[in-house]
Amino acid sequence: MSKRPTRLIAALDTADRKQAARWVSALHETVDAFKLGLEFTYACGLDAVRDVSHGQRLFLDLKLHDIPNTVASGLRSLLSTLSPELMTIHALGGPEMIARSREALEQAHSSSTRPKLLAVTVLTSMNEQSLKAVGIDLPPLEEVVRLGKMAIQSGADGLVCSAHEIQALRDTLGEEPVLVVPGIRPKGSSSDDQQRIMTPHEAAQAGADWIVVGRPITKAADPALAARAIKAELQG
Ligand code: C5P
Numbered sequence: 413m414s415k416r417p418t419r420l421i422a423a424l425d426t427a428d429r430k431q432a433a434r435w436v437s438a439l440h441e442t443v444d445a446f447k448l449g450l451e452f453t454y455a456c457g458l459d460a461v462r463d464v465s466h467g468q469r470l471f472l473d474l475k476l477h478d479i480p481n482t483v484a485s486g487l488r489s490l491l492s493t494l495s496p497e498l499m500t501i502h503a504l505g506g507p508e509m510i511a512r513s514r515e516a517l518e519q520a521h522s523s524s525t526r527p528k529l530l531a532v533t534v535l536t537s538m539n540e541q542s543l544k545a546v547g548i549d550l551p552p553l554e555e556v557v558r559l560g561k562m563a564i565q566s567g568a569d570g571l572v573c574s575a576h577e578i579q580a581l582r583d584t585l586g587e588e589p590v591l592v593v594p595g596i597r598p599k600g601s602s603s604d605d606q607q608r609i610m611t612p613h614e615a616a617q618a619g620a621d622w623i624v625v626g627r628p629i630t631k632a633a634d635p636a637l638a639a640r641a642i643k644a645e646l647q648g
């Protein structure tokens with residue numbers, strides 16, 4: 413089990429720049445980082461990502477997947493205007509795409525400020541049947557571990573995974589990879605469309621380095637209060 417502290421990322425899933433800025437000002441003293449993804453970036457642009465996350469630790473979740481040269485060039489373009497702490501690519505892009513992504517990150521930043529490269533293995537929306545439909549016959553957990561191992565060996569610093577995958581990944585990959593875990597629900601909150609959830613405390617116990625929480629914070633009557641309760645649960 414990991415002894416590292418588990419930190420909290422608030423997922424700002426909105427296409428509204430002012431709403432995102434309001435959440436940042438309400439939450440910046442409580443959460444450890446903010447996640448901005450496809451919805452915000454496509455609606456508001458990279459300048460808005462930079463402005464809204466100014467002075468904050470940023471998880472830029474754009475899940476890149478293309479030929480190695482295009483992904484590496486895309487990352488270089490992103491890093492010419494942004495300094496995220498965490499960024500995502502798809503492990504299914506393969507070893508060369510991952511290695512070239514890592515190189516692009518190393519070229520853009522010194523080792524102390526280099527963004528951490530996270531690979532997404534199997535999307536949590538996929539099940540055994542949908543994996544079969546894309547030609548993958550392994551059960552989802554085995555495929556997660558297989559892809560996760562390949563991604564780390566190819567240069568990823570860590571993985572985005574479900575809390576239910578942490579144990580199998582730690583057993584195979586050890587303590588070093590950074591594990592970032594969405595699908596988190598504090599006790600008593602709505603599961604929304606998440607299927608296999610864990611509480612913040614359970615995910616911390618399982619060895620998550622970061623948890624990603626969206627709607628339980630952003631849809632709360634008092635988002636800062638909801639975030640403080642989650643932080644307290646992580647520390648307790
Ligand atoms: O609102 P909720 O807490 O479900 O938000 C979780 C965030 O994590 C969303 O931004 C979602 O896109 C993201 N995510 C996820 N499951 C994954 C990968 C990312 O829920 N497997």
